[in-house]
Amino acid sequence: MSSSGSSPLWEVFVRARRGLAHTHVGSLHAPDAELALRNARDLYTRRQEGVSIWVVPAGAITASSPDEKDAFFDPAADKVYRHPTFYDVPDGVAHL
Amino acid sequence: MNGPFAFTLALGDDALIAAQRLAEWTTRAPEMEEDIALANIALDQLGAARLLLSYAGELEGAGRDEDALAYLRDDREFRNCLLVELPNGDFAVTMAKLLLLSAYQLPLYTALSRCADERLAAIGGKARKESAYHLDHAALWVKRLGEGTPESHRRMQAGIEEVWPYVGELFAGWPQAPVDPATLRADFDEVVSAVLAEATLTVPESAWAPAGGRDGLHTEHLSYLLAEMQVLHRAHPGARW
Numbered sequence: 001m002s003s004s005g006s007s008p009l010w011e012v013f014v015r016a017r018r019g020l021a022h023t024h025v026g027s028l029h030a031p032d033a034e035l036a037l038r039n040a041r042d043l044y045t046r047r048q049e050g051v052s053i054w055v056v057p058a059g060a061i062t063a064s065s066p067d068e069k070d071a072f073f074d075p076a077a078d079k080v081y082r083h084p085t086f087y088d089v090p091d092g093v094a095h096l
Numbered sequence: 097m098n099g100p101f102a103f104t105l106a107l108g109d110d111a112l113i114a115a116q117r118l119a120e121w122t123t124r125a126p127e128m129e130e131d132i133a134l135a136n137i138a139l140d141q142l143g144a145a146r147l148l149l150s151y152a153g154e155l156e157g158a159g160r161d162e163d164a165l166a167y168l169r170d171d172r173e174f175r176n177c178l179l180v181e182l183p184n185g186d187f188a189v190t191m192a193k194l195l196l197l198s199a200y201q202l203p204l205y206t207a208l209s210r211c212a213d214e215r216l217a218a219i220g221g222k223a224r225k226e227s228a229y230h231l232d233h234a235a236l237w238v239k240r241l242g243e244g245t246p247e248s249h250r251r252m253q254a255g256i257e258e259v260w261p262y263v264g265e266l267f268a269g270w271p272q273a274p275v276d277p278a279t280l281r282a283d284f285d286e287v288v289s290a291v292l293a294e295a296t297l298t299v300p301e302s303a304w305a306p307a308g309g310r311d312g313l314h315t316e317h318l319s320y321l322l323a324e325m326q327v328l329h330r331a332h333p334g335a336r337w
Contacts, residue, residue, distance in 0.1 A: 029128075035129075038236065042129070042136050043129060
């Protein structure tokens with residue numbers, strides 16, 4: 001049985017420390033969620049990389065398409081006023 | 097056999113030989129993910145073996161360190177149980193061996209973590225967490241293979257039956273030891289029978305109970321394993337990376 005054979009693909013998210021968000025670290029093959037979690041433990045946290053793991057069936061993820069890149073992301077390019085640095089902080093504001 | 101030295105050596109040899117056997121799966125496991133998992137478990141066993149053999153060397157007081165004990169003894173001087181030296185067979189046999197070994201090591205290391213000897217207690221405290229994971233890993237696979245296809249069920253049952261006779265030796269009474277393995281048999285039976293029941297497998301009945309590993313009387317498989325494990329060290333004494 002090859003890795004790409006019968007086992008479905010899972011995406012793995014690891015939380016490095018308490019207080020941080022789970023971050024996508026990679027993917028793996030496993031026959032079910034329980035084994036996916038254990039495979040993730042062995043593949044992605046064996047050097048103390050994490051304190052919590054999520055596994056998600058890759059098929060359950062809806063991703064933006066490269067074809068939609070312009071419609072999705074270009075409109076943000078010229079909206080500098082969406083960044084806090086666009087605004088001057090008045091002298092009188094001590095705690096911002 | 098005297099108490100702490102022989103006992104520590106026996107446990108260290110169990111872990112060392114189990115590590116060497118499991119490492120044979122590296123690059124050969126059914127899936128890449130399982131390859132890493134088995135290598136991880138092998139490394140856990142090797143870590144426990146190093147601690148136990150180092151301490152055994154100190155208890156013996158003859159100047160032998162972990163390397164001398166691992167690489168410079170012949171098969172008759174090894175004290176591991178027969179279970180760990182058996183060939184890996186197919187994946188089901190390997191999982192059957194891992195299930196029985198970890199269901200033995202977990203209560204053993206747990207009891208050890210509460211024993212009077214501080215070094216052994218520290219080693220037991222560290223190793224029992226690893227054993228809990230090994231047991232979990234083996235149990236997951238035994239259940240999946242037992243409840244999988246008719247072929248996986250047949251092979252899992254055959255795997256359990258092949259290694260079951262070697263369980264008796266694990267729990268032979270050893271009253272002078274820091275932990276008498278005979279006191280752990282009930283824990284083992286409870287855990288293993290629950291896993292096998294959930295896996296729709298039957299607990300084998302075996303009157304044949306080979307033993308002798310603790311006295312240095314091994315199967316023919318051990319000397320081949322040792323030849324492969326020891327050849328480099330013996331060909332290049334004192335070699336370092």
